[in-house]
Amino acid sequence: METTKKDKYISATTPLLIFLSGLIDVWVMLIAPVILYFVYRRFALSYAQLTALKIFDLSISLLALAFALGLVNSSLLIVARDFQVEIPLVSSGFSKYLIGISVLGYYFIYLIVFTVLSFRQKIASPYFSFKIFEALRGKRVVAG
DSSP: OOOOHHHHHHHHHHHHHHHHHHHHOHHHHHHHHHHHHHHHHHTTOHHHHHHHHHHHHHHHHHHHHHHHHHHHHHHHHHHHHHTTOOOHHHHTTHHHHHHHHHHHHHHHHHHHHHHHHHHTTOOOOOTTOOOHHHHHHTOOOOOO
16 A cells, blocks of 8 residues: 555554543544544545544444443342352452453554554554454455
């Protein structure tokens, strides 16, 4: 993919813009990659557009993963209460904070990775990304 310097710098500032949008509200952080994707598409910034798409895909994937882990945590808590058993991390309520902090930490680390790799003109491919929107977009996705 051929990129210009302007496209490279805009792509590198995309994770920063998404992080700063999270300071407004958490849900704005989820919507910001979609808005940036369509803005970049309007101005034909293909590299920045791909970065915004990958960040949005990572956001949705981590949200689904956190939801699934929350369901497992809740079911373990119900089982522990029904059988009057103490599961150390679950019964104390610490596991929900552990899940939230680890998912958010992974997201912030990958925002930094997206920034660094954008300056090097490489595309980051997060491990926990389901690549849903890349598949819907019609681009070929290699599993791995």
